[in-house]
Amino acid sequence: MKKEQIKEIVSRMTLEEKACMCSGADFWHTEAIERLGIPASMVSDGPHGLRKQDDKADHLGVNESIKAVCFPAGCATAASFNRDLIQEMGKTLANECQAEGISVILGPAMNIKRSPVCGRNFEYYSEDPYVAGQMAGALIAGVQSGNVGTSPKHFLANNQETRRMTCSSNVDERTMREIYLAAFEYAVKQGKPWTVMSSYNRINGKHATESKEYLTDILRDEWGFDGYVMSDWGAVFNRVEELKAGMDLEMPASGGDNDALIVKAVREGRLDESVVDTAVERILDIVYRFEENKKPDAVWDKDADHEMAAKIAQETMVLLKNDGVLPLDSGKKIAFIGQYAKKPRFQGGGSSHINCAKVTGALDAVADICQVTYAQGFDDRTETTDEAMMAEALTAAKEAEVAVLFVGLPDIIESESFDRSDMKMPANQTTLIEKVCEVQKNVVVVLHNGAPIEMPWIDRVSGVLEAYLSGEACGAAEVDILFGKVNPSGRLPETFPIKYEDNPSYLYFPGEGNEVNYAEGIFVGYRYYDRKKMDVLFPFGYGLSYTEFAYSNLKLDKKSMKASDTLSVSVDVTNIGDRAGKEVVQLYVNDVESHVLRPVNELRDFAKIELAPGETKTVNFTLDKRAFAYFNTTIHDWHVEEGEFNIRIGRSSRDIVCEESVYVEASGRIPVTYTLDSAVMDIREDPAAYELAKPYLNIDILTVDESDDSASAEAMSPVMMKAMIDYLPLRGMMSFSQGKVTLAMLEELVEKLNSLNK
Numbered sequence: 001m002k003k004e005q006i007k008e009i010v011s012r013m014t015l016e017e018k019a020c021m022c023s024g025a026d027f028w029h030t031e032a033i034e035r036l037g038i039p040a041s042m043v044s045d046g047p048h049g050l051r052k053q054d055d056k057a058d059h060l061g062v063n064e065s066i067k068a069v070c071f072p073a074g075c076a077t078a079a080s081f082n083r084d085l086i087q088e089m090g091k092t093l094a095n096e097c098q099a100e101g102i103s104v105i106l107g108p109a110m111n112i113k114r115s116p117v118c119g120r121n122f123e124y125y126s127e128d129p130y131v132a133g134q135m136a137g138a139l140i141a142g143v144q145s146g147n148v149g150t151s152p153k154h155f156l157a158n159n160q161e162t163r164r165m166t167c168s169s170n171v172d173e174r175t176m177r178e179i180y181l182a183a184f185e186y187a188v189k190q191g192k193p194w195t196v197m198s199s200y201n202r203i204n205g206k207h208a209t210e211s212k213e214y215l216t217d218i219l220r221d222e223w224g225f226d227g228y229v230m231s232d233w234g235a236v237f238n239r240v241e242e243l244k245a246g247m248d249l250e251m252p253a254s255g256g257d258n259d260a261l262i263v264k265a266v267r268e269g270r271l272d273e274s275v276v277d278t279a280v281e282r283i284l285d286i287v288y289r290f291e292e293n294k295k296p297d298a299v300w301d302k303d304a305d306h307e308m309a310a311k312i313a314q315e316t317m318v319l320l321k322n323d324g325v326l327p328l329d330s331g332k333k334i335a336f337i338g339q340y341a342k343k344p345r346f347q348g349g350g351s352s353h354i355n356c357a358k359v360t361g362a363l364d365a366v367a368d369i370c371q372v373t374y375a376q377g378f379d380d381r382t383e384t385t386d387e388a389m390m391a392e393a394l395t396a397a398k399e400a401e402v403a404v405l406f407v408g409l410p411d412i413i414e415s416e417s418f419d420r421s422d423m424k425m426p427a428n429q430t431t432l433i434e435k436v437c438e439v440q441k442n443v444v445v446v447l448h449n450g451a452p453i454e455m456p457w458i459d460r461v462s463g464v465l466e467a468y469l470s471g472e473a474c475g476a477a478e479v480d481i482l483f484g485k486v487n488p489s490g491r492l493p494e495t496f497p498i499k500y501e502d503n504p505s506y507l508y509f510p511g512e513g514n515e516v517n518y519a520e521g522i523f524v525g526y527r528y529y530d531r532k533k534m535d536v537l538f539p540f541g542y543g544l545s546y547t548e549f550a551y552s553n554l555k556l557d558k559k560s561m562k563a564s565d566t567l568s569v570s571v572d573v574t575n576i577g578d579r580a581g582k583e584v585v586q587l588y589v590n591d592v593e594s595h596v597l598r599p600v601n602e603l604r605d606f607a608k609i610e611l612a613p614g615e616t617k618t619v620n621f622t623l624d625k626r627a628f629a630y631f632n633t634t635i636h637d638w639h640v641e642e643g644e645f646n647i648r649i650g651r652s653s654r655d656i657v658c659e660e661s662v663y664v665e666a667s668g669r670i671p672v673t674y675t676l677d678s679a680v681m682d683i684r685e686d687p688a689a690y691e692l693a694k695p696y697l698n699i700d701i702l703t704v705d706e707s708d709d710s711a712s713a714e715a716m717s718p719v720m721m722k723a724m725i726d727y728l729p730l731r732g733m734m735s736f737s738q739g740k741v742t743l744a745m746l747e748e749l750v751e752k753l754n755s756l757n758k
């Protein structure tokens with residue numbers, strides 16, 4: 001509907017009607033106003049399937065939802081590194097929404113996996129903002145191509161479940177921009193979501209729902225978002241201020257109380273009625289965007305979508321270890337051990353939980369290939385070993401030639417609403433793996449979890465397949481990969497540290513009381529481990545294949561460039577094995593030298609390609625200013641520092657296979673305010689300032705005579721002298737120059753230096 005038509009409808013609404021429109025009619029609907037022909041519009045969880053509650057509604061899945069299809073969760077879809085595939089998943093979800101009359105699906109959930117133990121990590125994509133933003137953008141584009149809206153969530157800095165409704169995420173500006181905002185920025189700019197869901201938590205003390213800075217200045221004015229912002233369910237704390245900040249729709253309803261506050265504030269002159277009008281216009285714009293593109297005859301074929309879920313799952317699993325045991329030989333005696341072979345854990349608990357019409361476990365799927373023996377091994381409702389189950393598992397393992405263990409994290413450990421307390425698997429499952437290794441040398445572990453776990457047994461097993469929580473058809477995909485029908489092509493969208501304590505947020509997670517200090521700053525995930533050169537279990541971007549890929553011919557189209565130019569990068573990738581396979585080509589940028597702390601490598605692009613044996617493909621990337629920039633807090637903008645940058649192609653952040661460098665000119669001069677306390681080195685390192693200061697600095701005390709071998713020179717080595725001079729504040733020159741430098745000279749210098757900022 002045209003903006004003018006919407007404005008016209010709003011002009012006919014009473015203040016009460018408009019206030020009412022700013023909150024839900026119930027758990028899942030926006031208000032209808034019959035008098036004006038405004039229809040109600042349904043929203044529904046999300047993100048990886050429909051959790052449509054027909055009758056009794058609640059937000060954490062206590063009451064049943066309709067039978068639906070569960071696709072791989074965010075943790076898994078990110079591992080596919082395949083934008084096209086996730087876009088296809090989005091299209092499929094849109095068709096389901098159309099068939100069910102749902103205008104907006106509540107996802108993607110895309111918070112950064114700051115800590116491996118965040119309870120909702122299974123829904124989230126990555127520790128890296130580029131991956132999170134790209135995968136979210138792909139899902140959004142897919143869903144919205146079917147004229148159904150999305151709601152990237154939870155905006156912003158909602159990276160834990162502990163006290164999620166009261167805690168304050170205390171994040172500095174650069175970190176917010178480079179990590180937490182960046183993920184949403186990529187998604188919003190690429191996908192243009194119809195709505196955004198603002199989170200429960202506070203940010204630096206202020207509720208996210210009340211932040212004009214994030215909801216309006218950045219989201220709308222900088223990034224061009226033009227839909228409506230809705231609250232997470234119950235994330236309304238100060239309705240009038242939130243409306244002013246740009247939080248348009250309260251979900252669900254608050255029994256009319258908050259609407260009444262809006263009316264009162266307008267009547268008392270504390271809230272301009274135009275603010276209410278704008279919010280209603282935004283909501284109606286989306287209501288009609290769906291309404292006018294409804295497809296009431298859409299057919300939801302659950303079997304076809306189950307097959308689609310299986311196809312997606314094939315690309316979401318990451319082969320972490322393989323000493324040659326995989327792919328399995330169906331002629332061998334194989335034992336499937338572990339509850340998750342029969343009843344897989346393929347999704348997490350909470351608002352994303354799907355009531356599945358059909359589930360395929362590995363035990364069902366393997367029946368088409370060969371006969372295996374099965375033993376349950378453990379009960380995932382407890383961490384205590386069941387001795388009878390253990391005995392049965394050990395017999396099955398002993399009698400087989402290969403034992404495949406289907407283990408992972410149960411719902412009692414990993415779910416919405418609480419965080420994990422450590423990175424361990426339940427004790428009964430760890431014991432099972434260890435005991436099976438004692439009786440069987442060919443052990444393959446298939447993991448079902450939404451985030452990293454510790455693997456104390458890693459050296460004793462022959463193979464590990466990270467299946468993540470890959471949806472209702474996970475068993476089919478697992479069997480296809482285990483037996484080699486499908487070549488695994490997932491890569492880790494997050495680092496697996498050796499132990500929880502290695503994680504950069506460990507000391508600050510989940511905070512003290514309501515205060516959560518993101519003290520690790522920008523050093524989240526691999527940005528930290530790589531900079532620390534810390535051993536990890538599996539690095540970011542890692543994953544094996546049944547074939548091998550070789551890289552050659554890395555080319556940059558320039559050797560030097562302005563920050564405003566673009567750089568074209570190409571690299572050849574060849575499948576040098578004897579099976580077709582998919583490779584994730586990862587491009588990292590490394591700033592060789594910088595005045596600010598920067599990660600060693602930052603992922604700036606990736607591409608997934610398929611190659612037949614012997615085939616070579618050229619992969620092209622285009623990098624712009626942002627690929628080289630960091631967020632500068634003096635100019636409050638992205639800035640490129642002049643110098644050499646390495647363009648690196650890697651199999652993971654730790655396995656760089658080729659690199660070329662490019663010289664990039666600075667994107668501008670960062671203004672510096674000089675005072676008498678500015679250090680000599682700060683002036684020397686600022687070329688423009690140094691030029692001006694040379695006549696003042698050209699005095700004996702600032703030069704080091706490296707050939708002097710007198711006793712005094714021994715006491716003060718040139719290195720030491722140089723350091724002392726570098727760190728000397730300008731005013732110090734008065735004390736050491738024996739009258740050659742006067743206060744008047746220094747004041748004149750400072751004035752000249754500061755004139756550079758004009």
Ligand code: BGC
Pocket residue numbers: 045046058059060106153154232233351
């Ligand atoms: C969750 C959201 C969800 C909403 C509605 C909230 O508790 O945080 O992700 O969309 O409930 O179920």
